[in-house]
Amino acid sequence: MSELEAAPDTARELLFGDEWEYAPAPQSADHVRLEDRYGAFVDGAFRDTDEYFPSINPATEETIAEVGLADEQTVDDAVLAARTAYESHWRDLPGKERAKYLYRIGRMIKEKSREFAVLESMDGGKPIRESRDMDIPLVAAHFFHYAGWADKLEYALPGPGRPRSLGVCGQIIPWNFPLLMAAWKLAPALATGNTVVLKPAETTPLTALKLAEVIQEAGLPPGVVNIVQGAGGVGSALVEHPEVDKIAFTGSTEVGKHIQKQLAGSQKRLTLELGGKGANIVFEDAPIDQAVEGIVDGIYFNQGHVCCAGSRLLVQESVAEEVTQKLRDRIATLRVGHPLDKNTDIGAINSQQQLEKIRRLVDIGEQEGADKFQPECDLPENGFWFPPTFFTNVTQSHRIAQEEIFGPVLSVSTFRTPEEAVERANNTEYGLASGIWSDKGSKLFSISQALKSGVVWGNTYNKFDPASPFGGYKESGFGREGGVHGLLPYLELPSQSWQPQTPTNGSPSTKPASSTSAGASPEPKADDT
Amino acid sequence: MANICRASRKDFRNAVVAARDAHDGWAGRSAFNRGQILYRMGEMLESRRQAFVDTLVETAGYDSGAAVAEVDAAIDRLVYYAGWTDKFAQVFGSINPVASSHFDFSVPEPSGVVAAFCPQSAPLLGLVSCMAPIIVPGNTVILLVENDAPTLALDLAEVLDTSDLPGGVVNILTGSREELRGHVGGHRDVDAILSVGASTEERTILEREGAESVTRMEFRSDRSPTEWRADESQSPYWIVPFVEVKTTWHPVGR
Numbered sequence: 001m002s003e004l005e006a007a008p009d010t011a012r013e014l015l016f017g018d019e020w021e022y023a024p025a026p027q028s029a030d031h032v033r034l035e036d037r038y039g040a041f042v043d044g045a046f047r048d049t050d051e052y053f054p055s056i057n058p059a060t061e062e063t064i065a066e067v068g069l070a071d072e073q074t075v076d077d078a079v080l081a082a083r084t085a086y087e088s089h090w091r092d093l094p095g096k097e098r099a100k101y102l103y104r105i106g107r108m109i110k111e112k113s114r115e116f117a118v119l120e121s122m123d124g125g126k127p128i129r130e131s132r133d134m135d136i137p138l139v140a141a142h143f144f145h146y147a148g149w150a151d152k153l154e155y156a157l158p159g160p161g162r163p164r165s166l167g168v169c170g171q172i173i174p175w176n177f178p179l180l181m182a183a184w185k186l187a188p189a190l191a192t193g194n195t196v197v198l199k200p201a202e203t204t205p206l207t208a209l210k211l212a213e214v215i216q217e218a219g220l221p222p223g224v225v226n227i228v229q230g231a232g233g234v235g236s237a238l239v240e241h242p243e244v245d246k247i248a249f250t251g252s253t254e255v256g257k258h259i260q261k262q263l264a265g266s267q268k269r270l271t272l273e274l275g276g277k278g279a280n281i282v283f284e285d286a287p288i289d290q291a292v293e294g295i296v297d298g299i300y301f302n303q304g305h306v307c308c309a310g311s312r313l314l315v316q317e318s319v320a321e322e323v324t325q326k327l328r329d330r331i332a333t334l335r336v337g338h339p340l341d342k343n344t345d346i347g348a349i350n351s352q353q354q355l356e357k358i359r360r361l362v363d364i365g366e367q368e369g370a371d372k373f374q375p376e377c378d379l380p381e382n383g384f385w386f387p388p389t390f391f392t393n394v395t396q397s398h399r400i401a402q403e404e405i406f407g408p409v410l411s412v413s414t415f416r417t418p419e420e421a422v423e424r425a426n427n428t429e430y431g432l433a434s435g436i437w438s439d440k441g442s443k444l445f446s447i448s449q450a451l452k453s454g455v456v457w458g459n460t461y462n463k464f465d466p467a468s469p470f471g472g473y474k475e476s477g478f479g480r481e482g483g484v485h486g487l488l489p490y491l492e493l494p495s496q497s498w499q500p501q502t503p504t505n506g507s508p509s510t511k512p513a514s515s516t517s518a519g520a521s522p523e524p525k526a527d528d529t
Numbered sequence: 530m531a532n533i534c535r536a537s538r539k540d541f542r543n544a545v546v547a548a549r550d551a552h553d554g555w556a557g558r559s560a561f562n563r564g565q566i567l568y569r570m571g572e573m574l575e576s577r578r579q580a581f582v583d584t585l586v587e588t589a590g591y592d593s594g595a596a597v598a599e600v601d602a603a604i605d606r607l608v609y610y611a612g613w614t615d616k617f618a619q620v621f622g623s624i625n626p627v628a629s630s631h632f633d634f635s636v637p638e639p640s641g642v643v644a645a646f647c648p649q650s651a652p653l654l655g656l657v658s659c660m661a662p663i664i665v666p667g668n669t670v671i672l673l674v675e676n677d678a679p680t681l682a683l684d685l686a687e688v689l690d691t692s693d694l695p696g697g698v699v700n701i702l703t704g705s706r707e708e709l710r711g712h713v714g715g716h717r718d719v720d721a722i723l724s725v726g727a728s729t730e731e732r733t734i735l736e737r738e739g740a741e742s743v744t745r746m747e748f749r750s751d752r753s754p755t756e757w758r759a760d761e762s763q764s765p766y767w768i769v770p771f772v773e774v775k776t777t778w779h780p781v782g783r
Contacts, residue, residue: 141628158620159764253743260740265733272743429742448777449638458779465627469635469776474720475743480774483625485635488769495766500752 022335025342027128029118034206039068040229041212043081044222049074053230055205058125059339059348059383067205070228075197075237078226082168082195083243085223091165091193095151102150102190104218106143112214113140116179116207121339123206124178125348125384126302128340138464139183145466146187149487153192156487161494165193166269167245169490170238172259174251175201175350176305176406181250182208184481186225187466192490194246195224199238201251202231203351236262244268248489250307252404253430253475271479271489273307273471275404276432279425280310280461281447283418284318286437290459292326295410298435298461300334300388303346304408305354307476308433310461312401313390313412314421320414324392327412331388332375346408349384358386358407365391365400370411396427404430418443422450431473435461454480530588533679536704538712541644541671544700545718548642548669551697556639556667560615567611567661570692571604577688578604581653581681589652589678595754602758603657609763610661617666617768630781637772639667640745641720644713646706648725651757652678656685658757659723660699662767668721671700673713679703706731714738721771726751745770 039046049068056063070078090098109116116139117132126135149156157163169189173181178200189196200208212227228234232255239247239262246269249259253274263270280298282291298310315323339347349355366372370391377387390410394401400411415421425434433455438444448456454472457463464470469485471477479489534540555563574581578600585596618636625633643663648655656672663670674682686701702709710731713719715738722735727748736746747770756762 159766257740257743260743261737264736264740265729267732274743444779445777448775454773454775456775456777458777460631460778460780463627463629463631463778465625465629465633468625468627468633468778469623469774471774473773473775477743478745480635483635484623485774493766495761495764498750498761500750500756 022343026338027118027121027340027342029122029340032115032118032122034065034119037066037068038205038209040070040074040078041209041225041227042074042078043226044216044220046212047074053202055123055203057122057383058203058350059380061382064122065206067209067229069230070234072237075228075234075241078197078228079168079170079238079241079243081223081226082197085221086165086167086195089221090195090224093193095153095193098190098193099147099150101218101220102143102147102187105214105220106140106147108214108218109136109140109143109211112210113137116210118340119210120179120207121347124175124204125339125350127344127347128342129344130302134464135177135180138466139179142180142183142187142466146191149188150191153487153491156484157491157493163491163493164497166490166492167194168243169194169196169246169248170199170241170244171196172199172235172238172247172249172251173201175204176302176307178204179207179211182211185248185250188481188486189248189490190224192487194490197226197228197238197244199228199230199235202229205229239263246270246490248479249273253477256477269489272477273479273481274432274475274477275430276307276309276472276476277312277402277404277428277430278308278310278433278435278453279312279314279451280435281421281425281437282313282315282319282323283421283436283438283440283443284316285439285443286319287439287459288319288322288326291437292323292330294435294437294459294461295323295327296330296334299410300331300346300408301462303349303386305350305406306462307404308455308462308470310433310435311405311410312425313410314415314424315412316421317414317416324412327390328373328375331390334375334388336377336379336385336387338380346388349386349407352384354406355384355386358405358409361400361403361405361407362389362409365394365398365409365411368398368400370394370398370400396424402428418447422447426450426452429475432471432476433457531680533703536673536702536709538709540702540704541709541712542716544671544702545642545716547697547700548671549718551695552639552641552667552669554695555664555669555698558667560618563665563667564611564614566693567607567614567665570689570694571607571611573688573692574600574607575604577684581684584681584684585653585678588680598758599651599654599754603654606654606657606763607661610665613662613665613765613768617765620765621769621772622774625776627778631778632781633776633778635774635776637666638775640771640773641668642671642718643668643721643723643771644671644673644716644719645723646673646710646713646725646727646731647676648751648757649676650726650751651754652676652681653685654754654757655725655751656682658762658767659725662765663723663771664698665768666772668771669698669700671702673706673709674701674703675706710734711738714744715741717742719744721745721747723747723749723770725749747771
């Protein structure tokens with residue numbers, strides 16, 4: 001006992017170094033069935049396009065498959081197919097029938113979950129441990145969850161009057177959780193009776209195409225879900241298409257603002273899930289070892305390609321040294337390597353472009369005077385890699401404390417009082433997610449109340465569930481996804497669709513509508529019935 | 530009859546500062562207390578009922594029956610929203626049954642500072658119908674008023690001033706909507722905008738300028754005074770656009 005107590009601190013560190021070699025534990029990719037080439041998924045069938053682009057494996061830089069680039073005509077056809085499907089039957093289909101399709105899709109994803117997980121890791125670079133244990137199970141869960149809502153919508157929103165579906169939804173999703181984001185978008189839109197044109201990110205198109213196969217196999221009526229592939233230009237064509245009633249976008253704040261501008265005056269509905277710079281706040285009374293695990297989950301999960309990542313660690317001064325030392329020791333044990341190795345903690349960076357962005361911001365962090373820590377790491381020769389990194393001595397004005405890096409890079413700064421922690425946490429244009437680590441319940445709830453962020457994780461981080469609403473304050477976007485709140489963006493409420501029944505001449509004071517006050521009777525939308 | 534302020538960009542910016550300063554205090558009050566204050570506003574309006582009826586008749590050209598109906602509806606509307614303050618979170622919040630071992634709940638919180646372009650129609654009731662739902666969850670507001678009877682807005686300000694409503698929670702600017710809308714949309718410290726009766730042009734300007742700071746936008750139709758009085762013109766869904774849903778997770782264990 002006394003010997004243990006006398007042992008130097010280093011004896012308790014988990015310095016594995018080279019002493020523990022892990023044998024490779026590759027996940028076989030044999031059961032992934034892939035075509036060489038996929039077209040656009042329009043009106044229930046794949047169709048050829050004029051141009052194709054490669055989707056590469058970011059861990060090897062090899063092409064996995066070629067994907068059809070949607071031109072304007074393809075986007076137009078997809079939107080019209082969605083419009084036709086909406087008006088001809090989908091909006092009038094009883095909720096319980098829509099539910100059956102969603103349950104079936106959820107069930108089929110479960111049956112093919114291994115194939116989906118492997119392909120997701122191949123196409124996007126995320127560790128198989130995460131795609132297998134988190135992404136794909138959550139995808140299936142989302143379809144199951146929203147399937148159950150389809151015939152219960154009159155209970156979803158309080159008050160009289162039935163909410164109505166909107167029509168055709170254009171949904172644009174990012175590359176960090178490709179299939180999960182597709183599920184977050186599709187499941188509530190279909191449950192509420194809308195039809196969809198989905199545009200996946202250009203670096204991760206493949207699982208959405210496998211999903212299209214599932215959708216075909218599930219017998220979903222043609223045109224209810226259409227998938228068009230390509231980069232920003234395709235998204236832009238979708239946003240501007242006059243037959244689209246609603247846009248749902250998940251991605252960067254920069255593009256989100258651009259879309260909001262594009263839609264100005266269009267009367268299209270919009271929800272945005274944008275960037276973040278989440279504060280993970282560690283108080284001195286926190287369970288420190290758990291907090292360190294939470295910090296690692298917060299920023300190194302999915303290579304830090306997470307909009308709600310805890311990318312700013314705010315640690316109370318009295319425990320800062322202990323926390324940073326433990327963090328140093330902990331990230332030295334993280335295994336960076338092939339995404340399909342079951343032991344991998346940090347996989348490949350999604351693309352060359354993203355890798356360059358991370359490198360650029362890390363260079364800026366060093367130039368601005370913050371102290372960088374990176375563990376020794378053997379990185380594979382091919383592919384895109386970045387070791388887990390954190391900066392100490394970061395001030396609020398540093399760009400690495402303000403800008404979303406979207407990589408495995410954490411900035412660490414300290415605070416003295418809870419007030420200072422709140423002030424710093426809120427000192428950002430973003431407001432997506434935060435973490436609080438404290439053993440004191442009253443403090444945790446008061447800090448949670450004071451934080452301007454849509455999700456607050458107390459003594460945990462990066463937890464997701466289909467029943468739990470997710471979305472941001474401020475420049476992290478508006479609207480919520482998940483749970484009952486996730487239905488609202490896909491429904492029109494009676495009070496929103498209310499139109500004046502009588503001409504506005506009830507008062508002698510009311511002037512005839514001038515050119516600047518024509519809003520009293522906006523033109524009805526095409527699908528108003 | 531009177532000279533009325535024509536608010537400038539500077540006045541609007543000052544109003545935003547006042548609204549921002551008042552925000553945390555107002556949002557930090559108990560929901561019950563906010564309800565008491567809204568109810569008090571209704572009482573104070575009722576105590577000056579005849580004065581408002583007279584003003585509607587004199588300045589807005591109402592006949593006395595319509596004027597009485599509008600003032601009474603405005604009083605009722607304040608009482609209606611007073612009751613929502615401590616019920617809204619219960620009806621629109623949720624406990625989320627997540628699959629993991631966590632306690633997870635979502636509560637609506639105020640969006641922050643809201644700017645509201647008030648209707649031309651129903652110079653008293655239209656104003657109250659915009660203001661009340663915005664301040665219910667703890668937002669502060671700048672009401673932008675351009676109609677034929679702007680003195681009513683200033684009379685309403687006197688009512689608010691005697692209703693225990695903290696200064697800065699409601700700010701009223703009279704002036705030209707066309708002149709102000711670009712500044713309102715582009716102000717980075719405005720979290721959300723309500724516009725009643727916006728033209729397509731105004732909607733375009735507000736949305737384009739507002740996009741710079743991802744401002745929340747809500748557009749509603751103007752309507753006749755009769756329609757403003759109807760129950761269809763009051764609803765908790767007038768509150769919904771001005772809240773942010775916050776979801777908090779915590780592990781459950783021993």
